Amino acid sequence: MNPGYELPVDNVNYNFAFLDEFAKREIRRNILKAISIPGYQTPYASREMPMGRGFGTGGLQLTLSLLGAGDTLKVIDQGADDSVNAVNLRQFVELTCPGANTTERAAEANIIQSRHRIPEDKLSADQILVLQVPTPDPLTIVEPSEARRKIMHGEGDYAPLLTRLYEDIVQFDEIAISNRYPTRLNGHYVIDSSPIPRFDVPKMHQSAALILLGAGRERKIYAVPPFTDAVPLAFEDVAFRTEAFLDSKGNRRHCDRCNSVTSYLDEIIHPDGSRHWQCSDTGYCNDRCSQLKNAECEEARP
Amino acid sequence: MKKILEVRGLSRIHGPGCPLCFENTGAEAETNVCVSCGSVVAAQNVSLDLHQGEILGIVGESGSGKSTVVKTLFFDAEPSAGEARFFDGDQQLDLFSLNAARQRWLRNHRFGMVYQNPNLGLNFNVSAGGNIAERLLMSDVANYASIRQRARDLLTRTEVLGERMDESPRRFSGGMQQRVQIAKALATRPPLLLLDEVTTGLDLSVQARILDLILEIQHELNTAMIVVTHDLGVIRLLAGRTLVMKYGQVIESGLTDQVLEDPQHAYTQRLVASAL
Amino acid sequence: MGYVAIKGGGKAIAGAQTAVESLRTAEGEDGSSLPLASIEHQLRLLTSRVVSEGGLYHPRLAALAIKQMQGDTLEAAFALRAYRSTRPRLMETPTQSTSGMRLIRRISSAFKDIPGGQMLGPTMDYALRLLRLDLVDESPETFRKVSRRFIRDAPDSDLPDSFPKVVDALREEGLLPPQPDRPDSPFDITREPLVFPVPRSAALATMARAETGSLLALAYSNVRGYGNVHPTIAELRVGYVPVTLPHPITGEPTEAGEVLMTECEVVATQEGAGSGAPPLFSLGYGACFGHNEVKAIAMAILDRALQKGMQDGADCPSEDPEFVLLHVDGVDSMGFANHYKMPHYVTFQSEVDRLRTTQEKDPAHTKAAHGAES
Numbered sequence: 001m002n003p004g005y006e007l008p009v010d011n012v013n014y015n016f017a018f019l020d021e022f023a024k025r026e027i028r029r030n031i032l033k034a035i036s037i038p039g040y041q042t043p044y045a046s047r048e049m050p051m052g053r054g055f056g057t058g059g060l061q062l063t064l065s066l067l068g069a070g071d072t073l074k075v076i077d078q079g080a081d082d083s084v085n086a087v088n089l090r091q092f093v094e095l096t097c098p099g100a101n102t103t104e105r106a107a108e109a110n111i112i113q114s115r116h117r118i119p120e121d122k123l124s125a126d127q128i129l130v131l132q133v134p135t136p137d138p139l140t141i142v143e144p145s146e147a148r149r150k151i152m153h154g155e156g157d158y159a160p161l162l163t164r165l166y167e168d169i170v171q172f173d174e175i176a177i178s179n180r181y182p183t184r185l186n187g188h189y190v191i192d193s194s195p196i197p198r199f200d201v202p203k204m205h206q207s208a209a210l211i212l213l214g215a216g217r218e219r220k221i222y223a224v225p226p227f228t229d230a231v232p233l234a235f236e237d238v239a240f241r242t243e244a245f246l247d248s249k250g251n252r253r254h255c256d257r258c259n260s261v262t263s264y265l266d267e268i269i270h271p272d273g274s275r276h277w278q279c280s281d282t283g284y285c286n287d288r289c290s291q292l293k294n295a296e297c298e299e300a301r302p
Numbered sequence: 303m304k305k306i307l308e309v310r311g312l313s314r315i316h317g318p319g320c321p322l323c324f325e326n327t328g329a330e331a332e333t334n335v336c337v338s339c340g341s342v343v344a345a346q347n348v349s350l351d352l353h354q355g356e357i358l359g360i361v362g363e364s365g366s367g368k369s370t371v372v373k374t375l376f377f378d379a380e381p382s383a384g385e386a387r388f389f390d391g392d393q394q395l396d397l398f399s400l401n402a403a404r405q406r407w408l409r410n411h412r413f414g415m416v417y418q419n420p421n422l423g424l425n426f427n428v429s430a431g432g433n434i435a436e437r438l439l440m441s442d443v444a445n446y447a448s449i450r451q452r453a454r455d456l457l458t459r460t461e462v463l464g465e466r467m468d469e470s471p472r473r474f475s476g477g478m479q480q481r482v483q484i485a486k487a488l489a490t491r492p493p494l495l496l497l498d499e500v501t502t503g504l505d506l507s508v509q510a511r512i513l514d515l516i517l518e519i520q521h522e523l524n525t526a527m528i529v530v531t532h533d534l535g536v537i538r539l540l541a542g543r544t545l546v547m548k549y550g551q552v553i554e555s556g557l558t559d560q561v562l563e564d565p566q567h568a569y570t571q572r573l574v575a576s577a578l
Numbered sequence: 579m580g581y582v583a584i585k586g587g588g589k590a591i592a593g594a595q596t597a598v599e600s601l602r603t604a605e606g607e608d609g610s611s612l613p614l615a616s617i618e619h620q621l622r623l624l625t626s627r628v629v630s631e632g633g634l635y636h637p638r639l640a641a642l643a644i645k646q647m648q649g650d651t652l653e654a655a656f657a658l659r660a661y662r663s664t665r666p667r668l669m670e671t672p673t674q675s676t677s678g679m680r681l682i683r684r685i686s687s688a689f690k691d692i693p694g695g696q697m698l699g700p701t702m703d704y705a706l707r708l709l710r711l712d713l714v715d716e717s718p719e720t721f722r723k724v725s726r727r728f729i730r731d732a733p734d735s736d737l738p739d740s741f742p743k744v745v746d747a748l749r750e751e752g753l754l755p756p757q758p759d760r761p762d763s764p765f766d767i768t769r770e771p772l773v774f775p776v777p778r779s780a781a782l783a784t785m786a787r788a789e790t791g792s793l794l795a796l797a798y799s800n801v802r803g804y805g806n807v808h809p810t811i812a813e814l815r816v817g818y819v820p821v822t823l824p825h826p827i828t829g830e831p832t833e834a835g836e837v838l839m840t841e842c843e844v845v846a847t848q849e850g851a852g853s854g855a856p857p858l859f860s861l862g863y864g865a866c867f868g869h870n871e872v873k874a875i876a877m878a879i880l881d882r883a884l885q886k887g888m889q890d891g892a893d894c895p896s897e898d899p900e901f902v903l904l905h906v907d908g909v910d911s912m913g914f915a916n917h918y919k920m921p922h923y924v925t926f927q928s929e930v931d932r933l934r935t936t937q938e939k940d941p942a943h944t945k946a947a948h949g950a951e952s
Contacts, residue, residue, distance in 0.1 A: 007614075007638055007639070007642075014664060015664075018664065020664070020666065043771035043773050044771055045767075045768065045769050045770055045771050046771070047663045048656070048659040048660045048662070048663040048909060049660060049663070050660045052656070052909075052912065052913035052916050052917065053909060053910050053912075053913025053914055053917075054913040054914040054915075054916060054917025054918075054920075055913065055916075055917055055920065057913075077920070077921060078921045078922075078923055078924045079924060082586065082587040082588070083587055083921055084587040084590060084591060084920075084921070085920050085921070086587065087587035087588045087591060088587075088591060091588070091591075115920075116922070116924045116925055117924055134914070134917070145900055146774060146900055146904070147774040147775070147900060172936045172939070173936075173939050174935070174936075174939075176932060176936070178925065178928040178929040178931070178932040179924075179925040179928045179929070195922075195924075195925045196924075197924055197925065197927070197928040198928065199928075217910050217913060217914055219771040219772075243927070243928060243931045244931070245931075264924070264927075265927075266923060266924070266927065267927060267930075280924055280927075
């Protein structure tokens with residue numbers, strides 16, 4: 001080491017939104033390409049970020065390329081704003097994007113970055129949803145080679161995947177996939193819907209908001225453009241089924257906090273062994289609760 | 303009878319090849335190996351015609367090139383020279399000049415292949431019924447019950463027990479695995495079926511039943527077939543016309559009866575004479 | 579009915595940082611902050627590893643990363659990579675030649691003697707791995723005495739700075755194929771994603787900053803039998819490679835500095851080159867920043883294996899470019915392994931729902947459940 005060399009201890013000035021402009025431009029181009037070809041996994045040179053691969057670097061790069069001063073971002077993980085990963089990402093954005101706002105209320109955000117959930121409230125055409133994706137390719141379970149999968153997608157050869165679904169029905173009487181449900185976009189490419197529960201897959205169909213999916217480690221971007229048909233793979237006579245949240249009597253469970261009987265619920269085991277259920281989407285739950293303060297809840301409790 | 307397949311000058315050489323390869327190999331040279339360059343000439347200048355509903359036999363010993371012919375037709379191997387024309391409805395397809403995607407489509411929708419080794423034709427990670435379902439699912443069939451019914455029907459037709467359709471073929475006997483292969487190959491009602499030594503290695507009684515099955519299928523579905531074997535008995539039973547191959551060349555061809563009763567080539571005479 | 583507030587994520591993260599810092603300074607009053615120079619020199623091979631896996635030649639920053647990440651090589655390399663990610667690209671150098679390497683070590687297994695001689699250099703290969711208890715309480719005076727000894731005993735430099743390469747001699751003799759035409763520009767893995775099939779330069783670049791253990795395991799699998807490479811090291815060199823850039827005004831090639839590198843060239847068994855041509859050896863090449871011999875050797879073995887795989891198809895995992903190149907990056911693999919610690923309760927809930935439904939449909943299970951309840 002050159003003895004006269006000094007470390008750059010002065011604070012480095014990061015570019016707005018951390019990424020350099022070339023990186024952002026490449027990502028935006030790939031976003032446009034992804035939108036033009038619904039469901040096509042667009043490869044891109046994913047940059048290393050200060051949080052680990054697997055912690056949302058793909059979604060984050062999308063958000064950072066889209067965010068500008070004056071935009072408002074909501075970040076959730078498992079539906080919660082205060083989940084550790086969401087907190088970490090939100091703080092990073094607050095640090096590197098001066099002028100951009102953050103919020104916990106979905107209605108106020110024009111960009112929502114989410115891991116494993118689509119918010120309960122319907123999104124509008126003015127909003128973009130960014131989903132974090134670990135494995136972008138639904139064919140990975142039947143074919144480990146990426147080169148061969150690319151050919152399969154190109155030829156629309158999803159028979160091996162459908163055969164898996166067939167085998168599930170033979171064995172379990174229904175399709176056993178719980179999350180990352182394979183979903184066909186625009187009648188053509190089948191995508192991995194990301195680890196959202198089946199409950200959330202129908203929200204992709206004809207969504208007013210653009211949905212972008214980013215896989216940082218796997219270096220792919222793909223999209224569900226607004227008002228696109230998004231159909232989970234199933235058979236005519238074996239329907240796609242979402243989580244039902246039924247209790248032993250067959251009644252739909254409700255959130256213990258806000259009484260919603262339509263939201264996806266987290267099961268919480270209390271120290272005394274009892275089980276309780278709460279909305280996974282904390283922002284939604286908070287909104288409902290603040291409305292309930294003075295009014296009776298409309299949905300009846302069982 | 304309408305022609306379904308026309309092959310002209312099909313050749314396949316393993317190795318660098320040289321201008322003397324064809325001269326140095328073949329029936330008269332009594333070898334596949336070219337002395338000048340060391341290449342192996344697996345098939346040399348093979349031509350054949352196949353008509354709808356017809357069974358063509360290709361008989362020969364090991365190294366005769368008979369498997370090579372069907373392998374190239376099913377796109378498992380690339381020919382070094384030659385043409386093959388497939389007549390599909392009112393279309394004529396030049397098989398070896400199609401791109402990979404078109405070739406795969408033909409494999410999945412127009413051809414069927416049954417291999418001597420079930421490992422090549424079956425997916426052991428999937429049940430017997432699943433193997434058939436996979437072929438059906440390639441053609442956008444979206445109804446689970448009908449897929450299941452058709453799989454069951456095909457397996458029943460090929461005498462595989464219905465109760466075993468959800469098992470992996472890994473656990474089946476050799477004969478049953480071949481029957482699952484046949485069921486799978488027929489799932490898409492292909493106009494052309496290729497059978498490569500499908501009864502070799504099986505017990506005689508099992509062989510007999512599979513051969514009967516193949517004949518019945520031909521009667522029912524009018525499928526054109528190429529049957530590759532070293533067993534003259536199989537040829538006698540199944541094939542209307544036959545090619546005899548030796549060291550990569552076709553040395554005799556004609557109606558099976560004629561070839562077996564009145565062989566012209568010395569090699570064919572020896573072959574027929576030595577048949578038990 | 580209590581409501582569980584899923585709150586406090588921010589506080590938890592801050593608390594974790596405090597805990598980490600308190601462990602770092604656990605020596606308390608008896609301790610002192612590790613000087614970066616000490617890490618760079620006394621832990622030089624650790625620093626070399628992090629420089630190599632970080633993909634950024636900056637030993638002092640690598641030392642900082644090691645200090646900050648408390649010795650975790652995966653995290654330290656990651657920190658260096660993340661730092662590199664933000665650096666503007668000032669220019670791309672022309673292709674550098676390693677034949678001008680200022681050697682500190684140079685060996686060949688293929689020949690007993692080579693032009694210029696074999697130079698063992700700073701290696702522990704032939705040292706006995708007996709723990710040196712005299713290092714336990716090494717006093718500052720002893721430390722200084724040792725360091726001065728090496729400088730005082732240093733021989734006069736009548737040795738040339740660089741030496742001809744062994745592989746050049748093999749090429750002249752016709753035992754190695756002539757050097758292939760260089761492509762116009764190497765594949766830039768930091769600007770383009772790998773879309774298979776990839777050129778050899780993409781494979782080499784990926785391996786140059788790959789995680790050492792991952793490369794080692796795959797190379798080991800090949801030479802142990804899950805593969806066909808039978809390597810002999812033509813030359814292993816460690817030294818300082820001058821980095822030449824065009825002068826910003828005159829455009830003249832100017833030496834801007836030097837980087838410590840390890841380079842390994844491996845000659846593998848004969849291959850038939852085709853009709854007419856005589857048989858030849860084939861070459862495997864490995865090179866990386868820093869002093870990382872095992873890594874360079876593993877890389878050279880895998881280079882040979884991948885070339886075979888790319889040409890003739892893969893017969894084993896180490897010959898399959900997708901298998902090797904997509905699984906050897908430490909930042910990727912570490913990140914994904916670590917991500918399993920993140921909350922997954924929503925997807926888990928989904929899976930529990932699935933399992934419960936399936937169990938309910940199973941008559942045997944329902945009977946047992948009812949039996950248990952009554």
